[in-house]
Amino acid sequence: MALQFVSSPSAVSRETSRELGGALIGEPSNGALPGWPVQRVFAPLLGATSAAIHETWLSDEPVIAGRSEDIVWRRADGLLFGVIELDEADFSPTTGASALQTASEEAYRRIFRLLDAEQVPHLWRVWNYLSAINLETDGLERYRQFNIGRQDAFLESRRGATGNVPAACALGLAGSPLSIAFMAGATPAVPLENPRQVSAYNYPAEYGPRSPTFSRGALVYPSGQEILFISGTASIVGHETVFPGDVVGQCREAMANVAAVLGEANRLSRSAPYALGDLAYRVYVRHANDLRAIRETLAPLVGAADIVYVQADICRHDLLLEIEAMASHSPEET
Numbered sequence: 001m002a003l004q005f006v007s008s009p010s011a012v013s014r015e016t017s018r019e020l021g022g023a024l025i026g027e028p029s030n031g032a033l034p035g036w037p038v039q040r041v042f043a044p045l046l047g048a049t050s051a052a053i054h055e056t057w058l059s060d061e062p063v064i065a066g067r068s069e070d071i072v073w074r075r076a077d078g079l080l081f082g083v084i085e086l087d088e089a090d091f092s093p094t095t096g097a098s099a100l101q102t103a104s105e106e107a108y109r110r111i112f113r114l115l116d117a118e119q120v121p122h123l124w125r126v127w128n129y130l131s132a133i134n135l136e137t138d139g140l141e142r143y144r145q146f147n148i149g150r151q152d153a154f155l156e157s158r159r160g161a162t163g164n165v166p167a168a169c170a171l172g173l174a175g176s177p178l179s180i181a182f183m184a185g186a187t188p189a190v191p192l193e194n195p196r197q198v199s200a201y202n203y204p205a206e207y208g209p210r211s212p213t214f215s216r217g218a219l220v221y222p223s224g225q226e227i228l229f230i231s232g233t234a235s236i237v238g239h240e241t242v243f244p245g246d247v248v249g250q251c252r253e254a255m256a257n258v259a260a261v262l263g264e265a266n267r268l269s270r271s272a273p274y275a276l277g278d279l280a281y282r283v284y285v286r287h288a289n290d291l292r293a294i295r296e297t298l299a300p301l302v303g304a305a306d307i308v309y310v311q312a313d314i315c316r317h318d319l320l321l322e323i324e325a326m327a328s329h330s331p332e333e334t
């Protein structure tokens with residue numbers, strides 16, 4: 001099996017039955033969605049020539065489609081891609097748990113039930129979006145509420161919430177439901193950490209009552225292939241934000257972190273080395289006005305790499321951007 005990632009202003013014009021799923025990023029004028037699982041990232045695309053971009057994972061094998069408990073998914077052999085969108089208004093807050101916490105726990109519970117049933121138990125990569133991520137309600141920031149629900153679901157599914165956890169990102173999008181897309185497989189991922197940073201799952205309590213459950217990156221192995229996912233990466237050293245208020249400083253520091261995770265990937269990879277210029281990037285920018293400074297800072301570091309810029313809120317109020325990236329290699333090309 002080979003997985004291919006394609007990006008274009010429109011969804012492929014004729015469905016081939018090989019689409020596993022993907023994302024629709026931007027503000028499309030026409031609301032029609034393709035028939036495969038699509039995560040809607042309805043946020044302004046910055047500096048793009050089109051209003052929206054479809055990113056689609058294609059399998060070279062026919063795919064099987066399914067739906068369960070609001071998850072729309074497709075699978076091909078040892079790999080499954082799914083999307084779940086939940087409306088927080090459908091969840092009641094309980095004593096000690098906000099509606100968002102409850103919805104987050106429920107979303108992950110459903111994902112784990114599906115993965116167990118489909119025998120693709122290993123969560124490889126997760127894309128998390130929610131509205132008003134930095135808003136404090138009942139004394140706790142919404143991102144921190146999300147972290148409690150997410151961690152509880154990992155613990156409850158006996159997956160553990162440290163070490164072997166998926167690569168991920170978590171961003172705020174205005175008006176978004178709780179939206180979670182995920183890729184999972186029959187084989188375990190090789191999780192990556194960043195030697196410059198405390199693992200997120202070991203963050204101290206000053207960042208919230210529960211640590212976030214994600215790894216800094218992952219190497220995953222659909223058959224005949226190695227995919228590198230670098231998680232959302234920000235200007236954090238140790239566990240602290242560095243360069244608050246300085247977008248160029250944050251951009252350089254975030255790239256130093258991406259390079260550090262890349263170094264770990266190259267240490268553990270079964271394929272040829274990855275280079276910063278070969279990755280496909282998604283960059284989340286808190287203030288659209290910072291786009292130019294970020295572009296100019298990234299240009300010499302990544303060369304002609306593909307970069308999609310999206311306006312989004314980052315999960316700490318003092319972070320101005322977050323950078324994620326991925327690449328695919330054949331293990332044979334060593």
Ligand code: 3EB
Nearest residue numbers: 168169170212214231232234
């Ligand atoms: C950080 O390093 C920045 O909660 O899933 C990056 C990637 C971040 C994933 C998540 C959060 C998440 O802490 C934020």
